[in-house]
Amino acid sequence: EVQLVQSGAEVKKPGESLKLYCKASGFSFTSHWIGWVRQMPGKGLEWMGIIYPGDSDTRYSPSFQGQVTISADKSISTAYLQWSSLKASDTAIYYCARWYGNPYYFDYWGQGTLVTVSS
């Protein structure tokens, strides 16, 4: 069974660092892109970026380039989304999702991680 299990909710202060995980199981982690999607409170979905764990090829939305780092550890089938210095505006739910690839779509999603950044 394909599963993406994400980190639990986080409460952080502005300026703190954070690394979220997305643990994959039930499929070949190195053969599928894993994407990250942000949803700010009461707002729509925003595509942040995507990584191919097989070779760590990573693409970012310009809106998030330089603000976050997407990485993956194929030895433990886990993708990561990290910040070095959080802002209050990073408060959101973050989803990871598997990109199927030919045909192309996000078919499996993690349960989402709520990140709250507040002083």
Place this chain on the structure above:
Amino acid sequence: AIQMTQSPSSLSASVGDRVTITCRASQGIRNDLGWYQQKPGKAPKLLIYAASTLHSGVPSRFSGSGSGTDFTLTISSLQPEDFATYYCLQDNNYPWTFGQGTKVEIK
């Protein structure tokens, strides 16, 4: 970046109604578009990919059409479980982009 303009942003409809949601791309994206449904507190779910292909397990009352810049998601007969927010996503060109979403509410 390709902009996806989704309309309407919300609509009220009754059970049994036919509902149409549109997405317009700022440039041609062939048929590189998917439709996702999101219910409150839940992750999105895939409905349609490649603009018009119904994902496995999705009821046949959902259909998609379009190519190039104009796309449509149609629910032929709205059911109680269809009240949700719907998003289009283009994957033709990086950065991939979602439409703003359409909230389908009960009339």
